[in-house]
Amino acid sequence: MTDKAFQDYYPEELSHCYGCGRHNTHGLQLKSYWDGEETVALFQPEAKHTAVPGFVYGGLIASLIDCHSTGTAAAAAYRAQGRAMDTMPAIRFVTASLHVDYLAPTPIAAQLEVRGVVVEVTPKKVIIESTIMADGKICAKGKVVAVHLPESMLKVMKGEK
Amino acid sequence: MTDKAFQDYYPEELSHCYGCGRHNTHGLQLKSYWDGEETVALFQPEAKHTAVPGFVYGGLIASLIDCHSTGTAAAAAYRAQGRAMDTMPAIRFVTASLHVDYLAPTPIAAQLEVRGVVVEVTPKKVIIESTIMADGKICAKGKVVAVHLPESMLKVMKGEK
Numbered sequence: 001m002t003d004k005a006f007q008d009y010y011p012e013e014l015s016h017c018y019g020c021g022r023h024n025t026h027g028l029q030l031k032s033y034w035d036g037e038e039t040v041a042l043f044q045p046e047a048k049h050t051a052v053p054g055f056v057y058g059g060l061i062a063s064l065i066d067c068h069s070t071g072t073a074a075a076a077a078y079r080a081q082g083r084a085m086d087t088m089p090a091i092r093f094v095t096a097s098l099h100v101d102y103l104a105p106t107p108i109a110a111q112l113e114v115r116g117v118v119v120e121v122t123p124k125k126v127i128i129e130s131t132i133m134a135d136g137k138i139c140a141k142g143k144v145v146a147v148h149l150p151e152s153m154l155k156v157m158k159g160e161k
Numbered sequence: 162m163t164d165k166a167f168q169d170y171y172p173e174e175l176s177h178c179y180g181c182g183r184h185n186t187h188g189l190q191l192k193s194y195w196d197g198e199e200t201v202a203l204f205q206p207e208a209k210h211t212a213v214p215g216f217v218y219g220g221l222i223a224s225l226i227d228c229h230s231t232g233t234a235a236a237a238a239y240r241a242q243g244r245a246m247d248t249m250p251a252i253r254f255v256t257a258s259l260h261v262d263y264l265a266p267t268p269i270a271a272q273l274e275v276r277g278v279v280v281e282v283t284p285k286k287v288i289i290e291s292t293i294m295a296d297g298k299i300c301a302k303g304k305v306v307a308v309h310l311p312e313s314m315l316k317v318m319k320g321e322k
Contacts, residue, residue: 016213017211017213017218018209018211018212018218018221019218024209024211026209049179050177050178050185051177051179051255052175052177052178052253053177053318054317055314057179057224057228058223058227058228058255059179059221059223059225059227059228060179060224062219062227062259063218063223066219066220066223094212094266095219095261095263096262096263097261097262097263098219098223099258099261100260102255102258105255105311105313149213150266153213153215153216153266156216156266157213157214157215
């Protein structure tokens with residue numbers, strides 16, 4: 001695995017996401033890495049992340065797949081351009097669509113392993129397929145279509161709109 | 162709109178969900194109601210629910226659609242059986258699959274309106290289509306296939322497995 005997480009390369013002003021922003025002290029602070037051609041993130045749920053006692057709620061699973069996939073999309077786009085992740089201009093993706101199949105109840109006590117596979121990289125979008133495993137069993141499968149952060153969001157952030 | 166939320170009818174031991182459990186003090190405590198043939202829930206995001214500054218992170222949108230849909234599924238199943246939601250046996254759904262299309266960035270300052278439409282009710286599953294609106298604009302569309310809470314989860318909860 002690489003040393004530094006994808007999310008640790010995000011620009012300062014784009015690092016407040018509840019799912020994966022290093023500056024969101026209330027958030028999940030997910031960290032994703034290359035592991036060969038795949039990407040991986042580990043996450044330990046907390047008691048509050050309950051669906052029914054003993055199991056993780058579906059929104060957490062969706063969040064992990066979402067943020068791991070947009071992180072993977074950024075990393076894949078840098079790779080496709082032959083650039084390191086600390087080079088400018090910064091690449092940051094958001095989610096156009098998210099699909100999750102919940103295959104088995106996800107135990108809350110286990111550390112979760114999120115694995116991503118890059119299915120497609122084009123100049124406009126990246127498609128990622130992910131799995132979430134707990135105790136060696138696949139609990140959920142996800143598919144995300146990620147697109148570049150739109151200019152309209154940057155303008156609002158900069159107070160231009 | 163009905164007086165009491167669907168989630169307020171959930172049995173005590175099934176009311177700890179981070180997204181919609183009334184006993185989860187850290188959670189979102191989403192409340193869903195009938196509004197004629199549709200269902201509705203209102204939610205005010207907090208600052209911590211940021212994606213990039215000014216906008217809601219995708220995982221929150223997914224969570225709201227997820228919990229509103231499983232709540233709607235339970236309410237629809239009671240209706241299909243001609244039963245009030247305070248009658249036994251209790252009906253509680255979980256998510257088999259979740260799909261979200263993020264159509265526009267969702268502003269974090271606005272109150273969000275989640276609307277659900279019951280597409281299909283069978284003895285085994287309920288299909289719900291939902292939208293999330295902010296400032297009068299649809300920001301996301303979702304589709305959930307909800308199934309009855311499996312026996313295996315109840316057994317773990319009861320310490321039988």
